[in-house]
Amino acid sequence: MLTANAAAALLDTEAEAADIRTYLATQERKTLLRFLTCGSVDDGKSTLIGRLLYDTKLIFEDQLSVLEQDSKKHGTTGGDIDLALLVDGLEAERQQGITIDVAYRFFSTPKRKFIVADTPGHEQYTRNMATGASTADLAVVLVDARQGVLEQTRRHSIIASLLGIRHIVLAVNKIDLVDFDQQAFERIIADYESFVSDLDFSSVVAIPISARHGDNVTSVSERTPWYAGPSLIGHLENVEIGAEDRARPFRFPVQYVNRPNLDFRGFAGTITSGSIAVGSEVMVAKSGRRTRVKRIVTYDGDLASASEGQAVTLLLEDEVEVSRGEMLVTPESRPNVADQFAANVVWFDEHPLLPGRMYLLRTETEEVSATVTHLKHRVNINNFAHEAAKSLDLNEVGVCNLSLQAPIVFDSFKENRSTGSFILIDRVTNATVGAGMILHPLRRAANIHWQAMDVTKASRAALKHQKPAVLWFTGLSGSGKSTIANLLEKKLHAAGRHTYILDGDNVRHGLNRDLGFTEEDRVENIRRVAEVARLMVDAGLIVLVSFISPFQAERRMARDLMGDGEFIEVFVDTPFEECARRDPKGLYARALKGELKNFTGVDSPYEIPENPDLHLRTLGRSLENMADELESWLRERGYC
Template identity: 70%
Template sequence: MTRLEKPTEDAAGTRLGVYLATQKNKGLLRFLTCGSVDDGKSTLIGRLLYDTKLIFEDQLADVQNASRKFGTTGEDIDLALLVDGLEAEREQGITIDVAYRFFTTPARKFIVADTPGHEQYTRNMATGASTADLAVVLVDARKGVLPQTRRHSFIASLLGIRHVVVAVNKIDLIDFDRGRFEAIVADYRAFADKLGFTSIAPIPMSARYGDNVSIRSEHMPWYDGPTLIEHLEQVVVDDDRASAPFRFPIQYVNRPNLDFRGFAGTIATGRVAVGDAVRVAKSGKQSLVREILSPRGSVKAAEAHQAVTLLLEDEIELSRGNMLVAPEAPPEVSDQFTADIVWMDEHPLLPGRSYILRTETDQTPATVSELKYRVNIENFAHEAASSLAMNEIGSCNLSLQAPIAFDPYGENRSTGTFILIDRTTNRTIAAGMIAHGLRRATNVHWQALDVDRKAHAALKNQRPRVLWFTGMSGSGKSTIANLVEKKLHSEGRHTYILDGDNVRHGLNRDLGFTDADRVENIRRVAEVARLMADAGLIVIVSFISPFRSERRAAREIMRPGEFVEIFVDTPLEECIRRDPKGLYERALKGEIPNFTGISSPYEAPENAEIRLETVGRTPEEMAEAIGRWLEENQPAAGDE
């Protein structure tokens, strides 16, 4: 074709087709940038986008304008602002949220997550690391390895990342000092060698000026390794998700009519073909795949990452939260397991407190039954702990209200993760990686008994109730509860009182008054109350029970309509005035730590069945009011 000839449509179409095929067949690497605050993570990503020419003119103009307003690089364009899009981020010069960016080179496609360096946003870093195959850990050449460098490296290791780039950034600010670079690398290797990384690639660079990012720096002739782009293009990251056992979490059961029942979801790992045998993880029932529907229509087979709908040969019980799996390699199914967790909430983890555990498609109430240890980020030692504070990492045993299907995280990153959600605020408070199931959980079963709950209640001619009195010390709970029991006893009812002080002489004598001990105190009492209700009794519980989450957990283990929350609402000033045991006086002097209402919070009920405002009323009047409420609100006949 001569210079004056125009390309034919066929020739142009062929070149376009070749280009698209080339782009489609290029491998994809997911990586994140992490490290301490102000190490240059956002600047590095901005440099990568700039050097690979993936910035539109209007974007560049916007960043130039923003650089004059928010920039930290003088007259130069501040490349960090390409990624720090939030106004708060630009004003503070920090990354808050996780920013994902795509770029490509002739050799590979990339998705990079820019994660925040501030300790308070460690949870965002864990989010970015959860899908990454490689971590670029930035270290400011002036500051060296910092605690957050260690924390992010440990979290990356915990989340299954096996390849690390140690990007010693801002080396231009120390005159490209080789000795300083090698000292930082040695310091990093000294602790990171314990984390099980497959590769650690140290690269000296200046993200601001591009040295050793995409072009080799003329200022560091002593460095003969690859640039960052060269390393990212060449690093071999094994993606074993396609070769792993088949896992298909059910996200949705599609049943538009009686003749169609499909199970929709995304294949987490492995592959499946028409005619393959599959197993329901929780029940163990098996069937064959009759048809596979994809967005392109019916297909013969599908593999990891593909969203499909599976039709089976048999009508089997299967819903969201369950999983179709390979029959020859099923996952574990258990209601107890050991896990590593990253705690993300400002309120500490408290063993015994009930949380919501959520996997990709399943969820169930769960408690941390044992906190085994906390990890010291400085030396990775395992330390004894009774709770975890925000951004701390630890290992714990969890007990679930219902079994879930899972794989150990080390074997399958897709089916070995979970999050914990606060039951009251609905905040995500922890990210977890399952280590292994607890075998003892599968050996404990409910024993069938001939004399059941209904028989116990019938013998006593009453319906069980749990009357849960809550209020601050001195509110009058025990006095009113005692009068209520006397009234019920005189009517021939079978009752028992669980009083806070009395229970601490025996069942809970080993517990103190820390938040963690208070949680365990109420958990034990709730379980005892449930057993007593099963015996047909009307159980009267009189405890401060200061936390809403524990009272809610107690309610949820009872039968519907069985739990009656009675809020003895007495102002703090009145409780202090009464002070029957002299406790407030001591607490105000600082002699009693963690005293409810003074140095520890009381969370008042929001929707109690009965609320008793005690000021100006006698205990006898309030006991009569409770009796009337119970008469007017008898449980329905089917609730026993």
């Protein structure tokens, strides 16, 4: 039997457990708001988040002690505690007094839970701000009351709009430094509202605050008697978010096909929108095949239904073909399936976005090669005007048409942020260079289809008794590319082979006569030639392409257009000094005098091939000998 003390202890334990369960249930029922702080540098974003954490009692005593010590070492507030240091965790951030990385913090109030992203204000870290905005429901745009609306304020507001944020809090910070002046506050409101009138925001709420001293942050301040609105935290607790999201149709990108045995074939992923139940009809987006959900499996057991945000494995009634990258959807509201679309693009890279250059486009589950076929316009961040442009530079925003090498499944970003977004990746460096928000599929993508042909590439090549290929000669001007290609073609022609030379200078007299020598035009020059070479390979020819083609990305693009073994990169390696000495066209002399701009090797770069199929070092060798070497190489491998 239990003693009285033991019984009392057991009752206390059970009471504590009940209290914990009640607390957890209460927390679970709270809604979650994701928001970010953004704006120009030194507007007080980190200080504001530190104030929110401090005032909501989420700083432990040991953290407060460390913060006091750090404030003496790194602080920028004199003898006061520097609340910004709660968020600026990188040593570089503390030393410079700025935010570099995106910092996420969780806090809660009796009414709501919050995840806040503190994003950097410096222009060079705009890509980090876009990262924080990609999952946010609301943006707190901070403005220094002394400075007003700045360029970065506008840039961040535009990016927030493009990334689907519909609710804005205009937090006019440091209001204490202008003596709580109502007119200064109202001037900033008028300036900002005039700018964002063309942006698609559902609400813009302006609040005068002092993040350092707490005015109007968690409670309304007596020092702004002229302000009749809520405190910042009061507004964040009550703003209605996501009503439109709850009506979005079912979308389930398949991330993994789970088949541990012959009796189980499930499709794992996270529901990005909508809900599903056992027995519901679903469709495979790309094929259009319909079936029904047989089971909804989770680690904790089967479910009768599941909704947005849940990670589940779906078992289907029929043996339909589904693989990673596919999407299960509701038949009543199908997504787009296309290989061309228009999109807003935010550019992150120091090297500009160039139409014609091929990138990797990645969605939640798919990865495909993509080309910007047309840069429709650049967005002026000061007045939202649409400006003509040939490229996008670091942190610029533009509207582009993209063409993909294979169709993908998507919605417009306005309809679904998860299935309407993508990133662009540099194919050479593997760096993320841009983020995109899909506007709509291009009509021509639905109207154009591949026409089946009875005579194939293989049959055309067999008639010529050769294996079609592209020999891509690359090297500096004057390196000997065209001469070697010409000698090789004479040998192949004498042997009865069917060939054609695409020479850089010759093509610019016709197909590419409208192109200059800027980086953008060089990219387009190679794109057009690569497409022509592909058609010639399809005709069964051996194509000899002689172009400087200075950029690795375009040579990679050309290779990817061809089939396996059809692209042969030939690096004609002649040192710059030797090319300049030869100078057969007098171009080096003009370029070195500054009379000829964008000349490769002088004021425009040449990116040396890293792993060419053939590396011809020309010094000390005759061009005839190198042509013989190439012919032997082709014969040994069955091309001719």
